[in-house]
Amino acid sequence: MTTAPERAIEQRDELGLPADPFGSGQVGKPVLRYGGGDRASGAQRFVADLVFPGALQVALVTVPVGCADLLGIDTTAARAIPGVVDVVTPADLPSPMPRFGVSHVDRPVLADGRVNYHGEPVAAVLAETADAAQAGARAVVVDYRELPGVYSLDAALADGAHLVQDPSIRPGHALAETNVLEEAHYTWGDVEAEQQRADVVVENTYTFPMVTHFPIEPGGTVAVPTDQGGLDIYSPVQHPYLLQRTIASVIGLPLNQVRVFAPDPGGGFGGKQNPKLEPLLAFLALRTRRTCRIVLSLEETFQSMRRAGCRISARTGFTKDGELTFHLVQADFQIGAYADVAPRVMGKGSYVAAGPYRIPGVRIDARAVVTNTTPSTAFRGFGSPQVAWATESQLDAGARELGLDGLEIRRRNLVAKGEPFVRGESAAAADGEWIQSLEKAAELIGWDTPLPPGRGRGIAVGIKPGATSGLSQSLVRLLCDGSAIVYAGTSDMGQGARTLWQQIVADELGAELDHVSVVSGDTGTVPFDLQTSASRSTVFMGSAVLEACQDVRRRVLELYAESTGMDPSELDERPGVLVTPDGEISLPEAARTALGSLRGEFIGQGTRRLRGKSKHPLGGDAAFYEFNATAIEVEVDRETGELLLTRHVTVSDVGTELNPLQVVSQDEGAAIMGLGHSQMEQLLLDEHGRIRNLGALDYRIPTFKDVPVELVSAAVENHDGPGPYGSKGISEGALLCTAGALGAAVTDATGVVIRDLPLTPERVWTALQHQH
Amino acid sequence: MTTVPTEDLQTVTLTVNGSERTVAVPPHRTLLDGLRDEVGLPGTKSCCAEGECGACTVLLDGKAVNSCLVLCVEAEGHEVTTVEGLSDGGLTDLQEEFLNAGAVQCGFCIPGQVVSAEYLLRTNPSPSEPEIREALSGNLCRCAGYQRIVRAVQATAARRNGQ
Ligand code: FES
Ligand code: FES
Numbered sequence: 001m002t003t004a005p006e007r008a009i010e011q012r013d014e015l016g017l018p019a020d021p022f023g024s025g026q027v028g029k030p031v032l033r034y035g036g037g038d039r040a041s042g043a044q045r046f047v048a049d050l051v052f053p054g055a056l057q058v059a060l061v062t063v064p065v066g067c068a069d070l071l072g073i074d075t076t077a078a079r080a081i082p083g084v085v086d087v088v089t090p091a092d093l094p095s096p097m098p099r100f101g102v103s104h105v106d107r108p109v110l111a112d113g114r115v116n117y118h119g120e121p122v123a124a125v126l127a128e129t130a131d132a133a134q135a136g137a138r139a140v141v142v143d144y145r146e147l148p149g150v151y152s153l154d155a156a157l158a159d160g161a162h163l164v165q166d167p168s169i170r171p172g173h174a175l176a177e178t179n180v181l182e183e184a185h186y187t188w189g190d191v192e193a194e195q196q197r198a199d200v201v202v203e204n205t206y207t208f209p210m211v212t213h214f215p216i217e218p219g220g221t222v223a224v225p226t227d228q229g230g231l232d233i234y235s236p237v238q239h240p241y242l243l244q245r246t247i248a249s250v251i252g253l254p255l256n257q258v259r260v261f262a263p264d265p266g267g268g269f270g271g272k273q274n275p276k277l278e279p280l281l282a283f284l285a286l287r288t289r290r291t292c293r294i295v296l297s298l299e300e301t302f303q304s305m306r307r308a309g310c311r312i313s314a315r316t317g318f319t320k321d322g323e324l325t326f327h328l329v330q331a332d333f334q335i336g337a338y339a340d341v342a343p344r345v346m347g348k349g350s351y352v353a354a355g356p357y358r359i360p361g362v363r364i365d366a367r368a369v370v371t372n373t374t375p376s377t378a379f380r381g382f383g384s385p386q387v388a389w390a391t392e393s394q395l396d397a398g399a400r401e402l403g404l405d406g407l408e409i410r411r412r413n414l415v416a417k418g419e420p421f422v423r424g425e426s427a428a429a430a431d432g433e434w435i436q437s438l439e440k441a442a443e444l445i446g447w448d449t450p451l452p453p454g455r456g457r458g459i460a461v462g463i464k465p466g467a468t469s470g471l472s473q474s475l476v477r478l479l480c481d482g483s484a485i486v487y488a489g490t491s492d493m494g495q496g497a498r499t500l501w502q503q504i505v506a507d508e509l510g511a512e513l514d515h516v517s518v519v520s521g522d523t524g525t526v527p528f529d530l531q532t533s534a535s536r537s538t539v540f541m542g543s544a545v546l547e548a549c550q551d552v553r554r555r556v557l558e559l560y561a562e563s564t565g566m567d568p569s570e571l572d573e574r575p576g577v578l579v580t581p582d583g584e585i586s587l588p589e590a591a592r593t594a595l596g597s598l599r600g601e602f603i604g605q606g607t608r609r610l611r612g613k614s615k616h617p618l619g620g621d622a623a624f625y626e627f628n629a630t631a632i633e634v635e636v637d638r639e640t641g642e643l644l645l646t647r648h649v650t651v652s653d654v655g656t657e658l659n660p661l662q663v664v665s666q667d668e669g670a671a672i673m674g675l676g677h678s679q680m681e682q683l684l685l686d687e688h689g690r691i692r693n694l695g696a697l698d699y700r701i702p703t704f705k706d707v708p709v710e711l712v713s714a715a716v717e718n719h720d721g722p723g724p725y726g727s728k729g730i731s732e733g734a735l736l737c738t739a740g741a742l743g744a745a746v747t748d749a750t751g752v753v754i755r756d757l758p759l760t761p762e763r764v765w766t767a768l769q770h771q772h
Numbered sequence: 773m774t775t776v777p778t779e780d781l782q783t784v785t786l787t788v789n790g791s792e793r794t795v796a797v798p799p800h801r802t803l804l805d806g807l808r809d810e811v812g813l814p815g816t817k818s819c820c821a822e823g824e825c826g827a828c829t830v831l832l833d834g835k836a837v838n839s840c841l842v843l844c845v846e847a848e849g850h851e852v853t854t855v856e857g858l859s860d861g862g863l864t865d866l867q868e869e870f871l872n873a874g875a876v877q878c879g880f881c882i883p884g885q886v887v888s889a890e891y892l893l894r895t896n897p898s899p900s901e902p903e904i905r906e907a908l909s910g911n912l913c914r915c916a917g918y919q920r921i922v923r924a925v926q927a928t929a930a931r932r933n934g935q
Contacts, residue, residue: 032871037867037871039876039878040868040870040876041855041859042814042815042816042854042855043815046817048818213914215878215914216878217817217819218819265878266817266878266879266881267878269914297821298819493878494877495877496877662874665875665877665916667917668917669914669915669916672916672918695820695822696819696825697822701914702918703910703912703918704909704921705905705906707917713917
């Protein structure tokens with residue numbers, strides 16, 4: 001058996017890296033954030049900070065209900081307002097109404113005869129000033145007839161329910177006449193026999209609320225018509241290349257005529273992945289031949305993205321020794337009015353609904369249910385937090401029946417590395433020694449130490465499949481003075497991707513850290529990257545950047561040989577150096593010699609492609625799994641139902657920490673975001689489908705005063721990931737199982753079991769009142 | 773809000789980051805709008821526009837305020853310091869400590885955080901951890917777990933107190 005550090009060194013040897021991984025290099029060090037100075041000083045330009053002289057300001061017209069037929073739109077009063085230049089209604093757009101979408105092409109550019117959610121734009125006002133545009137939007141008179149929309153899972157699934165989507169959109173689809181957009185089914189083992197074998201069975205229903213991303217930067221888009229008849233689009237989008245493709249296809253332009261500039265998002269969390277209002281702005285700009293700009297209010301941002309709420313019914317069996325025998329799950333995701341990427345969230349989330357456990361009999365049935373609510377989209381965790389809430393709570397329910405604790409029941413069932421936890425045709429095996437994270441979390445929370453009355457502890461684990469296919473391409477230019485420029489299309493929304501590219505290039509090309517710059521956010525200059533999501537960038541783009549550096553080194557070697565008259569076989573290259581018969585010379589020095597008096601540069605290219613599998617229900621095997629164990633200690637105030645988190649421990653299996661400072665920052669941020677949906681966050685609707693808590697006043701996210709007294713974040717490193725230097729994707733892990741850990745801690749402290757999130761003081765207090 | 777014809781523009785003279793500035797704004801426009809759109813200082817960010825997130829925090833006569841809750845005309849004759857005015861080009865010690873602590877992620881909330889923290893340290897040079905949490909509780913951050921920001925403020929206090 002080799003130890004982890006030995007394995008790391010062997011692996012680095014295979015990769016041609018210096019044996020001491022982190023001795024002199026930048027990779028592995030807590031290098032400060034690339035671009036951090038601009039962010040701290042206020043110099044960073046977000047999309048709303050860009051100045052477009054003469055741009056038309058756009059305001060959206062909406063109706064105050066969640067479901068209605070549009071009978072007519074009177075724009076006369078709006079047009080009369082000074083400064084208003086145009087009012088665009090659905091009648092002004094091509095017919096049939098252009099639609100777009102990731103999973104289904106179902107989202108109209110403007111409401112198509114019917115409003116399907118509160119906040120769906122029905123018209124747009126264009127004016128010389130934002131004030132005039134707003135006044136114009138208020139002056140548009142929309143005649144509509146409210147319909148009995150479906151705003152909850154129950155309403156959508158009831159017999160004879162109003163159909164959110166026209167059945168003709170899904171011709172021939174078995175579910176076309178229902179509000180179920182798609183289903184997923186995973187099953188393995190002899191479920192009947194395993195039910196017989198169980199000594200203890202627990203059966204419960206859990207709910208997970210609809211929550212909103214609440215990036216501190218609200219959304220916005222600017223569309224600029226170009227002289228060539230194309231468009232430049234500015235958007236804080238996480239997937240600039242997907243946006244480019246969407247705009248090109250709805251407008252009917254070649255890709256080269258659509259250039260997307262993607263200023264760094266001020267927080268994305270999945271909410272800024274997919275196109276929202278950009279197609280509308282594109283039509284407006286083409287129609288007016290002027291730059292059109294919209295900056296959303298926070299309220300409008302809430303109305304453009306959210307996480308799918310979920311209801312999960314689970315029946316779970318255990319032997320008397322605490323071994324899981326079967327797990328049956330029915331998970332209904334409330335996805336909203338249009339598909340966006342929600343069917344995939346449902347499919348990918350429910351794929352891991354049996355958790356990272358050894359369970360012989362499993363049946364998982366999941367549905368993506370459309371309702372007249374804001375379309376849901378990707379949100380950190382991508383469906384996993386919803387199902388983990390139920391599965392982890394079921395484990396604790398079984399443990400209580402069996403007289404085991406939360407740690408022991410997980411120890412007995414967690415799969416070992418290489419062992420399958422999804423079986424059957426789409427099997428998946430653990431890609432890490434996940435028990436290490438569990439044990440470390442238990443140790444850091446002091447699992448076995450006694451607690452004072454009123455306090456409790458809970459522990460939970462979570463997994464999330466990483467990307468199942470992907471393509472990232474990058475270019476690296478080594479300039480004649482030894483500095484370098486990296487072109488990588490990853491969106492840096494705070495996770496710090498550019499810092500990693502800088503570290504990798506510094507080590508691989510022997511450049512000073514601050515002599516490496518990164519260009520991103522412009523489809524006109526930066527090569528293709530599929531997307532920035534699923535914690536994929538370190539693994540995919542990181543590998544592409546690494547390969548581009550290796551390409552540069554090969555080119556240096558070749559030109560050095562040519563210019564010195566040596567035979568290339570006499571030379572070798574390694575990270576940062578060229579090896580000659582006389583010894584090593586630094587790569588920048590070799591490059592200078594090779595380039596000679598004409599100067600110039602070396603351009604290297606790197607590609608990382610993972611092809612999917614068409615037969616796999618997820619479209620391919622996950623490149624890696626994010627795994628996290630969270631342990632929480634809580635004190636419950638029985639008088640008020642308030643929870644004081646005394647200690648919160650999160651441990652993630654990260655492969656290799658390329659930048660420990662960024663790993664810990666991401667982990668802590670995810671942990672607190674997880675506490676948000678566990679403790680306080682939920683979108684509330686009224687009987688007209690209106691969001692009641694639109695905006696920061698009524699929708700609460702954690703503040704400085706809500707975070708745990710002690711927040712401890714640790715990583716397990718076995719250098720066994722598929723990314724550069726054995727890294728894995730991180731940044732979602734720490735919120736996968738916060739709810740389970742918190743719920744278990746509250747039960748441990750009080751004896752009450754709550755199965756509906758969030759655990760607000762009111763909910764906890766009410767449960768305590770009903771305890772007897 | 774109704775549209776305001778140009779003749780309703782109000783002239784406001786205020787001192788921004790040490791320089792006197794005169795801007796013409798409609799009376800309902802906030803100081804946040806004035807600073808971003810008229811003075812041309814977009815370092816102060818807009819998020820909630822209702823005094824709940826702290827992204828728009830500036831110092832008004834040395835006191836931290838949400839600039840989205842102050843009308844621009846109310847700032848007539850007053851002194852405003854924005855994030856751009858905290859330093860002369862480079863970074864302040866506080867901003868450096870934000871970076872060292874790993875407190876800066878997407879950065880959108882950071883100008884507001886930095887201004888609030890600067891106000892705290894000017895009024896309470898050795899704040900306790902609960903005092904820091906209290907003072908910054910009006911500044912939301914969706915990226916960080918907040919404790920790195922707390923550490924940055926503590927490190928700056930230690931640095932300023934010569935420790
Ligand atoms: S924008 Fe002023 S407090 Fe949120
Ligand atoms: S750093 Fe992104 S919101 Fe605070």
